[in-house]
Amino acid sequence: MVAKVFCVTVVVVFFLSARAEADNEPSACKLSTEEQLLDKVIRTEVKVEAMLSEIRKTEENVLSVLEYRKQDVQKTLTELKETNAAEIGQIKGKMESVVKGNSAKMDIGSSYVRWGRTTCPDDNELVYKGYAAGSSYTSKGGAANYICLTEEPQWGFYEESVAAGTQVHGGEYELGDHHADGGSKYFKKNLNDQDAPCSLCRTPRSSVTMIPGRLECFSGWTKEYSGYLAAGASGHASATEFICLDSDAEMISGGAANRDGRLFYLAEVSCGSLQCPPYIEGRELTCVVCSK
Template sequence: MNSAYVFSWCIVGLAAMASATSEGEAEPTCFSRFDYDYKMLQKLVSLEQTIQNLKDSLAESKNKIEDMSREYELTTKNLQDLLSQTKENIESGSVYIRWGRNECQDNAEIVYKGFTAGKKWNDGGSGGDTICLPEDPSWLNYSTINSPRGTVYGTEINIEEPSGVFEKKVLDQNLPCVACHVKKSSVIMIPGRGHCYTNWNLEYNGYLMADKHSHPTPHNHVCVDHHPDFMQGGGKNNDDHILYLTISKCGSLPCPPYANDRELACVVCSK
């Protein structure tokens, strides 16, 4: 290396030493151009590594943000679907008949009040189901021509008193009914139980009733409230559409869990 070149860098080093000494710093040593270039190269390499680390960190953060964004969108969609389904269930709801009562539970609204009715017990025809006729009928066309028709009668309970089942005397009493709307997606009547299963809500409970087993034609089972209301002016033995308690019979029906000649309970549950 040229001696003049080295000497000039020593002069630079001595000038830097004088400046550092005036500021109370350690005295620098004389260095060559090679030392200077090497140190600068080290700094550049360190700076480049720092920049690369920042780029890697930014890329990682970007990926995390994108993952969080996708997760947020999925969660939002699931919540919107759940909200929509819940709203649909609440707005639609379900309807059931509460047999033997004039009022619905507090959690349900009345669709209409009415009278329990059906075919006469010894008629071979007409409908076989028990129906809830509204107390405020409206008519379309009607005729007084005497031609074959089905018939429908009001309903009364036939049971020996004291029954030991109902809390009050019910013999020959005419039964009301009420249609109830509940803001639940499902409603079920469970025969043979007086209580709902877990996670189901009680609407009402009572006793399973139908026609007498020896009558010529049947009608369907209904769940009559355990504490029934009665229609005003009822109590006469008209022997029209009659409901009887239903009992279990052992044999093909396993006993236990069932018992012979025991009145079956029933419950209406919603969810």
């Protein structure tokens, strides 16, 4: 047993002695390993640098491709906008054409009576011309409105021998009572006691209105005709409406006899509840018929 322990001790001492000698003397094998490690490090750095170079090239290529694609996309968008604008223009043109066509089919327009005239403005259609009429100025009842009778009446059943409850009389200009010249300063001719014509006109525009106190239409409206505001006399039994009597009023041929009937007087301003100014006491009021 002692001999065995001794042998083990000798082996350990020998091994430690050999290890110490090896540590005190440089080894060619150890230097070779360091050189190999350094070489590996250098090679790794070279590879990394090469990889970084490739990455930079790839990045440049990607940026170049992206820039090209950006320009391509912008070009495509511009072409699409131009195409869309052209298509929108074509669609708009077709829609306008359809609207115009539908308007023509729907025959949009409106009508009005032109009092004192037998013709209509140039772009209007003359539906018919005839005679201004209404209830007598002496009637306590009857109708308040003026009507425009056609020159070509058509009859249904009638009884000439039976008196009806109301009568229709012809319209007459009544200007001599208040205007010595028979209204020639207003209408370019003496109209006193003359029978009044009228015409039914159709404008191509959809809305029409009479504006009292104006000779011109407001912006966006078309003037059909202008003149002077007229109605029955305030002291007469029969009420009337206000109408616009054309400033170039005509007279019916052969209608100069003073037979009265439905009368036309010029309307003038009476201040009080009516604001003056802008209105002025005693002035005859103008009027204009406008369409849109």
